[in-house]
Amino acid sequence: MNKRIIDYNTNQTFSGYSIARDPASDGQILVQDLNTYSQLVSRIIQGDSQAVLQRIPDNTFRSCITSPPYWGLRDYNIPGQIGAENTLDEYIENLVAIFREVRRTLTPDGTLWLNIGDSYTSGNRRTRDPDKKNIARGMNYRPPTPEGLKPKDLIGLPWRLAFALQADGWYLRSDIIWHKPNCQPESVRDRPTRCHEYLFLLSKNEKYYFDSKKIREPSTSRKGWRNRRTIWSINTEPNHYDHFAMFPESLIEPCLLASSEEGNRVLDPFFGSGTVGIVALKLHRRFCGIELNPKYMDVAYKRISELIHP
Numbered sequence: 001m002n003k004r005i006i007d008y009n010t011n012q013t014f015s016g017y018s019i020a021r022d023p024a025s026d027g028q029i030l031v032q033d034l035n036t037y038s039q040l041v042s043r044i045i046q047g048d049s050q051a052v053l054q055r056i057p058d059n060t061f062r063s064c065i066t067s068p069p070y071w072g073l074r075d076y077n078i079p080g081q082i083g084a085e086n087t088l089d090e091y092i093e094n095l096v097a098i099f100r101e102v103r104r105t106l107t108p109d110g111t112l113w114l115n116i117g118d119s120y121t122s123g124n125r126r127t128r129d130p131d132k133k134n135i136a137r138g139m140n141y142r143p144p145t146p147e148g149l150k151p152k153d154l155i156g157l158p159w160r161l162a163f164a165l166q167a168d169g170w171y172l173r174s175d176i177i178w179h180k181p182n183c184q185p186e187s188v189r190d191r192p193t194r195c196h197e198y199l200f201l202l203s204k205n206e207k208y209y210f211d212s213k214k215i216r217e218p219s220t221s222r223k224g225w226r227n228r229r230t231i232w233s234i235n236t237e238p239n240h241y242d243h244f245a246m247f248p249e250s251l252i253e254p255c256l257l258a259s260s261e262e263g264n265r266v267l268d269p270f271f272g273s274g275t276v277g278i279v280a281l282k283l284h285r286r287f288c289g290i291e292l293n294p295k296y297m298d299v300a301y302k303r304i305s306e307l308i309h310p
């Protein structure tokens, strides 16, 4: 089982990972680093994130990096999924409740990095026709226009969620614009094409772990380095896996580097195809992924297996 993978930072090779399904714990997927952190285990747990988180003790994770399903954009076709709520308020309430559990499981110096995109009201159209230029945006349902908004309104969903989390006790520390230079074209002529999403940095307490040196960037005005700025230009990455919304690894790396140290545990309660797990392994962190859809558990299993058995 043990194979070699490339160390992210140093390009050195190292060996000693195994991946297996654990029949004793409902088929959880266990990934074990048998070498660097002997006996330390990462895991992917199938289930609803709120229910699974309730079984995890306080102060377990140094950081959480995640991207919940966006409201009304994609139907993952599974009961209990977040994002298919009929109202915006319900969607935000569900996420606030899940992230309350996330906060409890974070260490006192822990942070949450939350990626979320915006969308437009449907104007009470109940489906979205396939967009010729963007097949993945075809939908078999769309939620009704929220009260107080009009057809064609931009919902402002990321900020509504950020404010709700702030009101629930999180410290809202930064909004980061994830600029996608290779964004999908849109068939619109009455507004600019959207080419960004948000990444919010929130903390459990006023003071928290943040290693700014690990993510500093080259200075543009003089030689040397400067503190990381809030606009991150990162291309989406093509993939051959059956998952619509994979994170690019380079979006996750700075979040992990700034918010955790080697050996720490990091959480992704909407694990999808497992990008947070992949980057965590490459950077010698342990991860816990929670995913409702068994089909995506399989995708994550395949991706991680391909990493450790190239």
Ligand SMILES: C[S@@+](CC[C@H](N)C(=O)[O-])C[C@H]1O[C@@H](n2cnc3c(N)ncnc32)[C@H](O)[C@@H]1O
Binding pocket: 047, 048, 049, 050, 066, 067, 068, 069, 070, 076, 080, 081, 082, 083, 243, 245, 246, 247, 269, 270, 271, 272, 273, 274, 275, 276, 290, 291, 292, 293, 296
């Ligand atoms: C935007 S995707 C995450 C993609 C992920 N960042 C990646 O790189 O592949 C959101 C994921 O949340 C999962 N999901 C939806 N509702 C959930 C719930 N209640 N509990 C756990 N996972 C859920 C979906 O199945 C989907 O895979």
